[in-house]
Amino acid sequence: MTEVPTAYYTGLSAVLxxxxxxxxxVRRNPLVIFMSIEIMLNAANLALAAFGAQFGRADGQxxxxxxxxxxxAEVAVGLAIIVAIFRLRPRLSVDDLSELRW
Amino acid sequence: MALAVxxxxxxxALASALGLIIKRNPIHGALFLIVNLGSIAVLYLLLGGQFxxxxxxxxxxxxxxxxxxxxxxxxxxxxxETGPDPLRRVRLIALPLAALLLLPVVATLAAYRGTAxxxxxxxxGVEAVGWLLFTDYLFPFELxxxxxxxxxxxxxTLAKRRxxxxxxATADASAPAEERWRAPTADPTGRSDRPSLSExxx
Numbered sequence: 001m002t003e004v005p006t007a008y009y010t011g012l013s014a015v016l017x018x019x020x021x022x023x024x025x026v027r028r029n030p031l032v033i034f035m036s037i038e039i040m041l042n043a044a045n046l047a048l049a050a051f052g053a054q055f056g057r058a059d060g061q062x063x064x065x066x067x068x069x070x071x072x073a074e075v076a077v078g079l080a081i082i083v084a085i086f087r088l089r090p091r092l093s094v095d096d097l098s099e100l101r102w
Numbered sequence: 103m104a105l106a107v108x109x110x111x112x113x114x115a116l117a118s119a120l121g122l123i124i125k126r127n128p129i130h131g132a133l134f135l136i137v138n139l140g141s142i143a144v145l146y147l148l149l150g151g152q153f154x155x156x157x158x159x160x161x162x163x164x165x166x167x168x169x170x171x172x173x174x175x176x177x178x179x180x181x182x183e184t185g186p187d188p189l190r191r192v193r194l195i196a197l198p199l200a201a202l203l204l205l206p207v208v209a210t211l212a213a214y215r216g217t218a219x220x221x222x223x224x225x226x227g228v229e230a231v232g233w234l235l236f237t238d239y240l241f242p243f244e245l246x247x248x249x250x251x252x253x254x255x256x257x258x259t260l261a262k263r264r265x266x267x268x269x270x271a272t273a274d275a276s277a278p279a280e281e282r283w284r285a286p287t288a289d290p291t292g293r294s295d296r297p298s299l300s301e302x303x304x
Contacts, residue, residue: 003103003104003105004104004105004108004148007211007214008108008112009108009145009149010207010211011207011211012112012115012116012145014204014207014208015116015204016115016116016119017203018200018201018203018204019116019119019120019123020119021199021200021203022123022196022197022200023119023122023123025193025196025199025200026123026193026196026197027123028187029128031128031131031170031173031174031177032122032123032128032131034170035122035128035131035132035135035170036122036123038135038139038162038166039119039122039135039138042138042139042142042162045142046142046145046146049145049146049149049151049154050149052149052151053149053150053151058230058231058233058234059234059238061151061153061154061230061231062231062234062235062238062239064151064154065153065154065157065231065235066239066242066243066246068157068158068161068162069246069249069250070246070249071162071166072161072165072166072250072253073249073250073252073253074253075166075169075170076169076253076254076257077253077256077257077260079169079170079172079173080256080257080260080261081260082173082177083173083176083177084260084261086177087176087177092177095189
């Protein structure tokens with residue numbers, strides 16, 4: 001169970017995080033941007049769990065649990081905002097949100 | 103053995119994350135994200151976190167992805183990311199920027215010469231996590247309940263305001279309801295210069 005070095009997990013987590021950042025920067029669909037944010041959160045969670053296992057403590061996993069709770073709340077509020085903004089718009093694209101007023 | 107599982111699950115996670123940002127159709131992206139979350143749950147199992155793996159499957163792949171797919175069904179996306187990209191040059195900068203973000207990690211891992219610390223036996227069952235959660239982390243745990251309550255109230259407020267806006271929009275489009283409202287005071291044939299109800303509410 002303990003053969004995989006922690007550095008592998010950290011590297012995988014970093015690459016996943018960068019993929020998430022690329023998705024946020026490149027994509028135009030707000031829902032896909034949101035899913036990329038979820039990938040970034042999961043990358044950070046993976047690093048936390050890996051370090052927790054490295055030191056043989058469950059604290060890392062408790063932190064991951066909190067991050068999951070915050071992510072659930074964030075997804076609920078964020079999706080509600082996205083639906084409220086884009087329900088009356090013809091296109092589902094963040095490029096259309098260039099004006100700074102409601 | 104554990105290394106093989108790590109390689110398979112890690113490759114699956116990377117491939118599905120890439121698929122999410124490459125595929126145009128957001129519903130494919132949602133399916134890729136589910137695969138990604140599942141493979142990360144496998145990695146949690148490999149790290150000895152059985153509790154985390156199940157929470158990942160139940161909360162992320164279950165609840166959160168249902169929300170995503172539900173939002174996809176409400177705002178049916180289609181052709182917005184086809185056609186020419188008006189900001190193509192700006193988006194091309196994004197790739198070097200993201201690679202720049204990866205550089206420090208690559209440098210750190212390349213310079214890593216440390217001997218592998220012998221790991222203690224894995225703790226991560228429900229018992230260990232639950233013990234910490236209700237002793238050392240009791241206050242943050244209680245705070246998350248406030249957070250969830252706040253999110254609940256916020257989402258309800260957002261949903262309610264949306265229906266109000268929708269009602270005023272329909273009143274704007276079809277005049278009869280509005281005329282009925284001001285029939286006793288205003289001349290029904292002429293337009294009064296008083297702002298209408300929908301203008302006031304906006």
